[in-house]
């Protein structure tokens with residue numbers, strides 16, 4: 422891994438993800454989370470302030486050592502147990518049926534194998550657990566999709582593997598989740614980067 426991916430990109434990501442337009446989505450998901458929570462691709466742990474009293478523990482996983490270090494720095498003063506593991510969502514070092522909530526925010530765009538990550542999420546979720554997600558992805562408009570398909574090969578090189586054109590609801594359904602309350606729409610900003618999918622998946 423070069424200096425850009427190791428040192429510069431994590432700081433750029435941590436800064437970009439502070440975008441205030443994302444806060445209402447973080448608030449809604451944080452309020453819906455409960456029990457033992459796993460965050461896949463926790464990054465610099467920007468969701469921590471939004472978890473409600475129903476959350477007893479948050480476990481985060483992320484492959485970036487620099488982002489894991491930033492996430493661990495947020496530990497003081499939390500009302501719930503918190504730990505961060507360095508690793509990839511494709512192979513979770515966690516027991517089956519051990520979480521009430523798995524949460525992903527703007528991470529499924531960047532993982533190497535989103536179906537494998539979602540299958541792992543399903544494995545570690547209890548049968549009555551929930552997958553909460555807020556992700557950007559493939560837009561419904563043909564003109565925007567044209568740009569997403571053309572920009573993605575270059576974009577993913579500079580943006581940590583981020584794909585602009587993943588069909589998020591299709592991936593979640595294909596990994597064995599029933600979608601519940603899916604909401605989609607554009608946030609302010611360039612349309613290829615801002616078509617959002619937000620909702621809940623239940624293990625089928």
Ligand SMILES: C[S@@+](CC[C@H](N)C(=O)[O-])C[C@H]1O[C@@H](n2cnc3c(N)ncnc32)[C@H](O)[C@@H]1O
Nearest residue numbers: 438462463464485509510526527528531532533
């Ligand atoms: C755009 S950032 C989002 C960070 C955070 N979820 C947030 O909402 O601010 C994407 C995150 O996915 C992580 N990531 C990339 N590949 C991953 C993988 N295979 N498994 C888990 N996380 C991954 C990156 O390191 C990064 O922290």
